[in-house]
Amino acid sequence: MDHAAVFYQELPKVELHAHLNGSVSFQTIEKLISRKPQLNIEHSMTAIGKGQRRTLDECFEVFKVIHKLVDTEEDILMVATDVIKEFAADGVKYLELRSTPREEKDTGLTKKNYIETVIKAIQQCKNEGVDIDVRFLVAIDRRNGTEVAMETVKLAEDFMLSSDGLVVGLDLSGDPTVGNGKYLLPALEKGKNCGLKLSLHLSEVPSQLEESDLLLNLPPDRIGHGTFLHPEVGGSQSLVDKVVKNNIPLELCLTSNVKGQTVPCYSQHHFNYWYQLGHPSVICTDDKGVFCTDLSQEYQLAASTFGLSKEDIWKLSQQAIDCIFAPEDVKQQLKHKWKELYPQVFK
Ligand SMILES: CNc1ncnc2c1ncn2[C@@H]1O[C@H](COP(=O)(O)O)[C@@H](O)[C@H]1O
């Protein structure tokens, strides 16, 4: 590792936008492939390498392949455990993982088992003393419509009450070109009213103005991407005003957006727009496995693209603490940790 990279690796970090099945590393995919050789899946089908790009549509094909590889409780336990340990090894001190509970008739996997297994992985890592605080957001796939969303919210609510604070919220994700948020509004409202925090993928593609406007009225607690919210890219000032007025943090994923081609190049990433506004923006990975990145790399990319100093980067990672969904005492613990680590990182 070169000298510059060491700083980003040692920088304590908060990861708030990580889809479990998009975060599966090369090594873990290898283990999954060897468990299921009959599927004839090759590594090139599960990741988008350096310099490569895909359309967003093609990215969603990649998730389908990974879902074939991850379809038992055993797989989920391994994947979640590996992903948590990899984030910890990358210097992430607080992680909110998100994942869509799936039922698999062939293996007998139920949505309830699915969530229980992710929680089990989190607890096992904790018991092993892995230095990372992990929470879970239950994801709603927008493709599946009202009824499934309601069912997911109910599950999330049950686990919020029984998981000892590990389940903290809901995510709305899935192919942004499919479905419409307006049908999911009642489910999201219900979740919010029972105390689940909301992180919603908003305006990941153009022409979602109406939907974004509607969903912003909830309002969500955080926004994923928000690529096309501002007027310069076809959004509107009123959308920006709503985000600013409600002080809703954005989760920004540079490599994901460039490799998925919703943003033409790093220098044109909307990080710059929101950072210039002084709006809370958190650097995240989205799908570290699929996009072949990690959070250290994303911070380094932000720094080199937008000319941020090490102090700027430190502030960015520290301010992310205020955007987490875990309660105030956890924020205080993390702030304390950052303070302690400062001299070591800037030695
Ligand atoms: C690239 N931009 C993106 N936009 C929207 N949704 C995304 C996404 N990347 C991932 N997902 C969502 O996360 C699922 C995979 O993880 P889980 O099976 O839930 O753990 C995908 O199927 C999709 O619903």
Ligand SMILES: [Zn+2]
């Ligand atoms: Zn995402």
